[in-house]
Amino acid sequence: xxxxxxxxELTLAEQAEELxxxxxxxxxxxxxxxxxxxxxxxxYIPNExxxxxxxxxxxxFQLKKLVESSK
Numbered sequence: 001x002x003x004x005x006x007x008x009e010l011t012l013a014e015q016a017e018e019l020x021x022x023x024x025x026x027x028x029x030x031x032x033x034x035x036x037x038x039x040x041x042x043x044y045i046p047n048e049x050x051x052x053x054x055x056x057x058x059x060x061f062q063l064k065k066l067v068e069s070s071k
Contacts (some may be wrong), residue, residue, distance in 0.1 A: 012057060016041075016043060017034050019059075026067065
């Protein structure tokens with residue numbers, strides 16, 4: 001059984017955005033950017049090696065791993 005709290009692409013993107021906020025509050029990332037387009041969202045999580053946008057799914061799993069590893 002999984003603890004995913006999304007049912008479609010929109011709720012997945014919203015959950016990724018919430019994880020980004022949580023990661024910032026925990027001091028795990030200095031910032032993140034979400035670009036909202038009519039048909040998609042793009043996530044930018046700054047790091048030293050990558051500046052390519054992430055899909056909501058990529059951002060969700062990357063941020064979820066980061067937040068869970070801080071516990």
